[in-house]
Amino acid sequence: MASKNMxxxxxxxxxxxxxxxxxxxxxxxxxIYDYGPLGVExxxxxxxxxxxxxxxxxxxxxxxxxxxLTSRHVLKYSGHEDTxxxxxxxxxxxxxRFRSDQATDGKCPACGSSDLTKxxxxxxxxxxxxxxxxxxxxxxxxxxxxxxxxxxNFKNILDSTSKTIPFGIAQIxxxxxxxxxxxxxxxxxxxxxxMELEFFVEPGKDDEWHxxxxxxxxxxxxxxxxxxxxxxxxxxxxxxxxxxxxATVDLMYEFPHGLEExxxxxxxxxxxxxxxxxNQNDFKISADVMKNNQSTTKxxxxxxxxxxxxIPYVIEPSAGVDRGIFALLNEAYKEEDLENGxxxxxxxxxxxxxxxxAAVIPLKRNNExxxxxxxxxxxxxxxxxxxxxxLENSGNIGKGYRRHDEIGTPICITxxxxxxxxDTVTIRDRDTMSQKRVSTHDLExxxxxxxx
Numbered sequence: 001m002a003s004k005n006m007x008x009x010x011x012x013x014x015x016x017x018x019x020x021x022x023x024x025x026x027x028x029x030x031x032i033y034d035y036g037p038l039g040v041e042x043x044x045x046x047x048x049x050x051x052x053x054x055x056x057x058x059x060x061x062x063x064x065x066x067x068x069l070t071s072r073h074v075l076k077y078s079g080h081e082d083t084x085x086x087x088x089x090x091x092x093x094x095x096x097r098f099r100s101d102q103a104t105d106g107k108c109p110a111c112g113s114s115d116l117t118k119x120x121x122x123x124x125x126x127x128x129x130x131x132x133x134x135x136x137x138x139x140x141x142x143x144x145x146x147x148x149x150x151x152x153n154f155k156n157i158l159d160s161t162s163k164t165i166p167f168g169i170a171q172i173x174x175x176x177x178x179x180x181x182x183x184x185x186x187x188x189x190x191x192x193x194x195m196e197l198e199f200f201v202e203p204g205k206d207d208e209w210h211x212x213x214x215x216x217x218x219x220x221x222x223x224x225x226x227x228x229x230x231x232x233x234x235x236x237x238x239x240x241x242x243x244x245x246x247a248t249v250d251l252m253y254e255f256p257h258g259l260e261e262x263x264x265x266x267x268x269x270x271x272x273x274x275x276x277x278x279n280q281n282d283f284k285i286s287a288d289v290m291k292n293n294q295s296t297t298k299x300x301x302x303x304x305x306x307x308x309x310x311i312p313y314v315i316e317p318s319a320g321v322d323r324g325i326f327a328l329l330n331e332a333y334k335e336e337d338l339e340n341g342x343x344x345x346x347x348x349x350x351x352x353x354x355x356x357x358a359a360v361i362p363l364k365r366n367n368e369x370x371x372x373x374x375x376x377x378x379x380x381x382x383x384x385x386x387x388x389x390x391l392e393n394s395g396n397i398g399k400g401y402r403r404h405d406e407i408g409t410p411i412c413i414t415x416x417x418x419x420x421x422x423d424t425v426t427i428r429d430r431d432t433m434s435q436k437r438v439s440t441h442d443l444e445x446x447x448x449x450x451x452x
Contacts, residue, residue, distance in 0.1 A: 006256040009329055010185055012345065016407050018042065018329070018355075019186060031182025031190040038407055039325070041355035041388055043193075046224070046324055047172050049352060050195045053220055054170040061168040061197065062161055066149030068174055069130065069140045077275045078148050080125065080141075083243045086180055087119035099180060126176045142176040147316060150198045151272040154299050165301055165312055166209065168199035172321070184257045186322040193321035200301075200312040203270065206246070209315045210267045214249045217265055217317045221251065224324075225350045226331055230254035231262070244271040253327045262327055263319035270311040273299040277311060328353065332408060347408030348431055351450045356409040357387040358447060363416040365395035374415040377425070377440065381447055405430055410450050413443070 013019040017036035021028040035043055054061050075081055087100040093113035100119040102109050108116060126142040143149070150169045157169055172195050182188050201209045214233065221231055236248040246267040253262040277299040300309045332347045351357065360378040362370035374391055381389045392400045397414060404412050414426040423440045438446055 006185060008335075009256065009326075009333060012333070012347075012406065013039070013329070016403075018407075019325075031179055031188070033186050033189060033322075038355040042328075042349075042353060042408075043321060043325060045353045045355070045387065046328070047193075047195065047321060049224065050220075050319070051170070051172065054168070054197055058168075060163070060166060061170050061199075062157055062163065064150055064153060064157065064169050064171045065173065066146070066153060066171060068143055068176075069128070070143040070148065072140060074148050074152055074276070075125065075141055075144070078151075078272065079243050079275065080144060080148075084124045084144055084177075086122050086124060088122045088180060089119050090117040091115065092117065097180065122178075122180060124177045124179070126178055143174075144177050145175050145318075146171045146173045146194045146196045147198060147272070147318070150196070151276055151299070151314075154200075154273060155297055158301075166199065166201045166205075168197050170195075170197045172196075184255070184260075186326050187255060187257070187260065189322060194318060195321055195324075196316065196318045198268075198272075199315040199317075200273075201315060203310060203313050206267050206269065206313040206315065210247060210249075210265065213315050213317050214251075214265045217263055217319070218251060221262065221327075223350075224328060224353065225348075226253065226262075226327060230331070232259065234261075236264075242266065244268045253323075255326065256330060260323075262323055263317060265315070265317045268314040268316050270313055272314060273311045344402060345406045346430065347406060349408040351410045352387075354408045354410055355388065356390055356404065356407060357381075357450075358389045358411050358413060359392040359400065359404045359409050360389065360413045360415065361392045361394075361397060361400050363397065363414060365393045369420055370415050370417070373419055377413065377415065377443065380444070384444065384447065386447070386451055401428060401433075411447070 016038060018039035020034045020036055022032035022034045023029040051063070055063050072081070088097055089100045089103055090097050091108035091111060091113055092115040094108060094111040096108060096110040098109060103116060106116065107114050125144050127139050128142060129138060130140045131138045150171055153169070157163070173193065174191060175194050176191055179188055179190050182190055199209065199213065218231065218233065222228060230253055232252040234250045234252050236250055241248055244266070246269045248264055248266040250261045251263040251265070252259050277297065300311050302309050328349065329347070332349045334346045334348055336344050336346060338344055358381055360374045360381070362374040364370050371393060374393070378389050378391045392404070392412070394400050401412055408430070410430050412428045414428065416426070419425050419440070424437050425440055425443065426435050426437055427446060428435045
């Protein structure tokens with residue numbers, strides 16, 4: 001059963017080195033988190049699984065790693081400068097600040113006072129100076145999403161790879177939003193990572209491709225270990241659609257704080273490529289275009305049969321890495337009662353996502369023969385390239401098992417004195433706690449089985 005207690009997850013994440021509050025020794029930086037030794041492994045495993053599904057398992061998607069610093073002209077013509085803002089209200093009574101839509105019946109959601117300021121626009125994008133002199137004009141933005149550089153690189157990738165419609169461009173990277181009210185642990189943060197695909201299709205075929213990617217992304221999350229009971233599809237109402245969207249389906253997950261968006265799959269039509277192309281109608285470069293720093297590139301495709309040029313539509317599955325980590329931790333977290341009256345915490349992560357793939361534990365930490373044998377087994381398994389394998393030389397088998405249950409390690413391999421005698425080891429399964437004795441010659445095969 002997934003955790004329903006936010007405090008349990010936050011405690012586990014700090015105690016076991018998954019996630020820390022950033023700058024904690026100075027009181028912390030609100031809405032910013034650091035990933036510890038186990039967190040970075042889990043994060044990289046999730047990203048690798050997504051990348052594999054998008055790039056390696058397909059022949060119609062290419063990858064990109066674009067810059068974080070973004071020209072203000074890109075975000076001007078993408079519509080972000082005009083739309084990426086929230087109207088804020090201050091409560092004169094309790095000094096709380098919040099979005100205007102959170103004021104029910106004109107009252108502060110914190111104290112109930114009606115003594116509120118008028119709404120004021122608040123830009124969600126981080127601005128930074130480019131160059132040595134800060135004169136107010138030479139600035140750029142930290143990208144609020146990873147999508148725009150995909151669109152501005154559309155022609156570069158099209159020309160360099162000779163792709164044909166339909167095809168996609170995938171990217172994993174950091175994005176930044178100056179959230180007014182970050183919170184809910186790592187659900188809403190100011191610095192986060194996105195896994196985004198922009199899939200380019202012919203106009204008129206966008207609806208069927210939109211449905212295809214909704215189903216594809218839903219199935220992928222199930223494969224990662226998310227329960228169908230806690231994952232829902234939500235058709236976003238027209239009034240709530242983003243400025244670029246024709247239709248959006250959100251995959252909603254039941255987090256500890258409620259049902260919230262895990263991933264959105266949007267039909268962005270030709271809004272983005274159209275916004276960045278030199279002219280949607282005749283593609284002629286005008287003096288006005290050059291004067292206003294507009295794009296001078298034709299981001300379009302020629303129909304091979306009709307020879308007519310058109311701007312492709314875009315289907316965008318966009319998932320937050322941090323929200324994915326949060327959902328997977330919540331899904332995998334279990335507390336189980338043991339026969340001796342004690343409890344154990346287990347993270348039943350899918351093996352391909354587990355931060356540690358196997359722990360090799362010598363029975364006696366100071367016995368040179370056992371430690372050397374365990375080290376050799378650890379090194380041999382590590383060379384198989386499945387992920388991180390560690391030597392757990394704590395000297396206490398019981399505590400070692402409990403620790404690795406709690407961090408999601410699929411198997412523990414115990415090296416004892418019988419190992420020295422007959423070259424066998426004990427393999428303990430995380431989920432069932434069952435143990436079996438196997439020959440070290442069969443260990444590689446047994447290890448690989450957990451990833452099949």
